Amino acid sequence: MTMINIFEVNETNKMIDQENLDVRTITMGISLMDCMDSDLTEVNRKVYEKITKKARHLVATGEEIETEYGIPIVNKRISVTPIALVGSAACKTSEDYVTLARTLDRAAKEVGVNFIGGYSALVSKGMTPAEELLIRSIPQALACTERVCSSVNVGSTKTGINMDAVKLMGEMILETAKATKEKDSLGCAKLVVFCNAPDDNPFMAGAFHGVTEADTIINVGVSGPGVVKTALEKVRGADFETLCETIKKTAFKVTRVGQLVAQEASKRLEVPFGIIDLSLAPTPAIGDSVADILREIGVEYAGAPGTTAALALLNDQVKKGGVMASSAVGGLSGAFIPVSEDQGMIDSVNAGALTLEKLEAMTCVCSVGLDMIAIPGDTPASTISGIIADEAAIGMVNQKTTAVRVIPVIGKDVGEIVEFGGLLGYAPIMPVNRFSCENFVNRGGRIPAPIHSFKN
Structure with missing residues (x-):
């Protein structure tokens, strides 16, 4: 990697001190x-x-x-x-x-x-x-x-x-x-x-070491929703081209920090460098929210009309900016939209702007899927399976990774709050469609691959 100049060092220090920039995981x-x-x-x-x-x-x-x-x-x-x-x-x-x-x-x-x-x-x-x-x-x-x-x-x-x-x-x-x-x-x-789980994802809970990987590797996940939001505040009201350029440049800077850490860790541990995952991963901390970026782009709350388009734009520009800053980008890379780990998402749920169905639509264009969503503890297993099937279908047809991490909280119902603590945050229990899909789930067997999967 080329030497980072003093301007970049000062800029990075500001992002760390004031805008919640961090390397989320080695x-x-x-x-x-x-x-x-x-x-x-x-x-x-x-x-x-x-x-x-x-x-x-x-x-x-x-x-x-x-x-x-x-x-x-x-x-x-x-x-x-x-x-x-x-x-x-x-x-x-x-x-x-x-x-x-x-x-x-x-x-x-x-x-x-x-x-x-x-x-x-x-x-x-x-x-x-x-x-x-x-x-x-x-x-x-x-x-x-x-x-x-x-x-x-x-x-x-x-x-x-x-x-x-x-x-x-x-x-x-x-x-x-x-x-x-x-x-x-x-x-x-x-x-x-x-x-479509990737073999090289550094983020939990989905990380595993794929059988195609080397004996030991180092993967790094970077994160800076707060950095992106701060950058966008400076171009408030500007056109989409300006918006996209700003996100792209910011993602480049964030990923450079991850590349530096990955190379250092690889050298010191004498373990090959695998990938940088440049996902924007939020935390419960104020100012470290993907939902707040969407609001800065122009929607009143995450979930309002325009949210899916804003998220698609954000995800694409993060990838375009980040891929130039690292020798190897992989994992999931884009924007996570967990509910419990993102204060802005929690606010959107509480305001009535964000439903499970809207979150599902957003997962068509983001990194992962329905993530860290608390649902009523009396939700039937077949309904959870139906949610998984819907999300898997989105991933299968769109050739992307999708996932489901839902938490049926035993003894709690819609409107109640569940506290997980630490990085996992807290979440409001969200309503789930109460109509049954049991006959669908009970058919058994396999939904075949889509026609465009045949590429041999």
Whole structure:
């Protein structure tokens, strides 16, 4: 990377001090393929030893870079090979898989990371018995661990949507909510269902280390909604060309910070650099909101007419600006629109401007999907499956990543508030369409891939 000049340094310092610029995460991806064994005790031993050996300096290195460059690095995390694969030879029951979840949690605590992702299964076309065992173990695994994150990929543009897996995931989300009801169903905040899941995503809860990746890599996720909003305040009322140029230039600057951190972390840890994920990821902090950017673009609240167009513009310009600032952009990259983690989104829900249906429309043009949305605890599993199927269809047809992370909060209903704390924030319980899709979900089988998937 070319040397950053003093003007850029001063500008970056201002973005950090006043506009909530941060590197959201350094995520070390670790392959556990060489930990496979027919003996469960051996698998657990190998998994623990490899993670603690490879990631032992991850947190300290992140803190060193923070101190030397003055760049906040909020999270240090680990992603691993989907555990459904790692445990496939040794795990004969769901409880066997839960032992691996406990091992991941223990390893994460030992090295000091806040989350470890990869308690995952990739079942977009079908499920092996081992993958089904892992999926059925998710409620118990998330109830007995603190730092483990789980994800399941149920569809892709190339394969279609595995509706058997979609049905099962609706049930498992509800079971996870019940298993963690004493914590306001917090387990569901660490569980995401994907279509077209990327192999190199550094963000939780969906991160896993894809089998196409190197043995160990460093992926970095940058974030600066506050920086973009501040930049747009200076061009208030200007035309769309000016607006787009401003977002693009700002995304370039934000991504340069991530590239610097990624290169430093890679060099110091002697681990190859993977990708920069340049997603605008909000936090509950005031001034760190994607919804506030949309308001600055010109809609009264996120959810008002024009919101989807504004989000499409924002997402595209972030990618155009960021891709020039890094040698490798990947992961999800764009703009996250979680409800609980974004004060502006919460305000929009409370104002009556934002519904689940409008959020679904917005996911057609943003990075991920329905993210961190609290729904009534009595929502049927089939309805949750229907929501997953709708979101997966958007991803499948549009050749993009979509996801669902909904939290049916047991014992709470529309209008009540649920507090998750920390980075996960708080959320109003949103209403869900009460008409049934049970007959649709119960058909079983697979929705075929769309015609444009055939590109061989």
